[in-house]
Amino acid sequence: MGKIVELIHSTFERFQKANSKHRKKYGLTQHTEEPKHPWEIINMDWVTGLVPGGEEIFKAFLFIVERYSKGFIWLPFHKEDNTMDTELLFWKNIIATCGVPKQLISDRDPKFT
Numbered sequence: 001m002g003k004i005v006e007l008i009h010s011t012f013e014r015f016q017k018a019n020s021k022h023r024k025k026y027g028l029t030q031h032t033e034e035p036k037h038p039w040e041i042i043n044m045d046w047v048t049g050l051v052p053g054g055e056e057i058f059k060a061f062l063f064i065v066e067r068y069s070k071g072f073i074w075l076p077f078h079k080e081d082n083t084m085d086t087e088l089l090f091w092k093n094i095i096a097t098c099g100v101p102k103q104l105i106s107d108r109d110p111k112f113t
Contacts, residue, residue, distance in 0.1 A: 032105060035068040039098040042066055044090075044106040047074075062089060066098075 035041040048060040058076035065072045075089055094101075 032103065035102075038068045039066055039094075039101055040068060041103040041105070042094070042101045044104065046077075062086070064094060 032041065043065040045063050046060055047063055050059055050061070056076070058078060060077045062075045062077055063072065064075070073093065075093055077085075077089065081089075
């Protein structure tokens with residue numbers, strides 16, 4: 001049975017493209033300094049796969065953590081929204097009220113690139 005699975009995996013192009021050997025290697029982790037002021041350094045990440053509820057159907061939210069006070073903001077989002085929508089949401093809710101952060105830390109999500 002194992003040899004059959006291995007044969008199927010090695011012959012189908014779809015499995016070959018998904019193989020981790022073909023993905024770009026992650027870079028080394030970088031040291032981040034401790035913030036000296038509020039909203040100087042923030043972390044951002046997406047929480048997705050939520051069950052829609054309420055009048056507006058939000059399936060995700062952008063989770064932003066302010067590193068100085070460990071406070072956070074979460075912004076509801078439609079999963080179908082793109083990078084431009086993310087930028088607009090960030091400008092309207094973070095930069096307009098808290099200023100431009102010195103450092104922004106996120107994972108390699110396509111919505112951030």
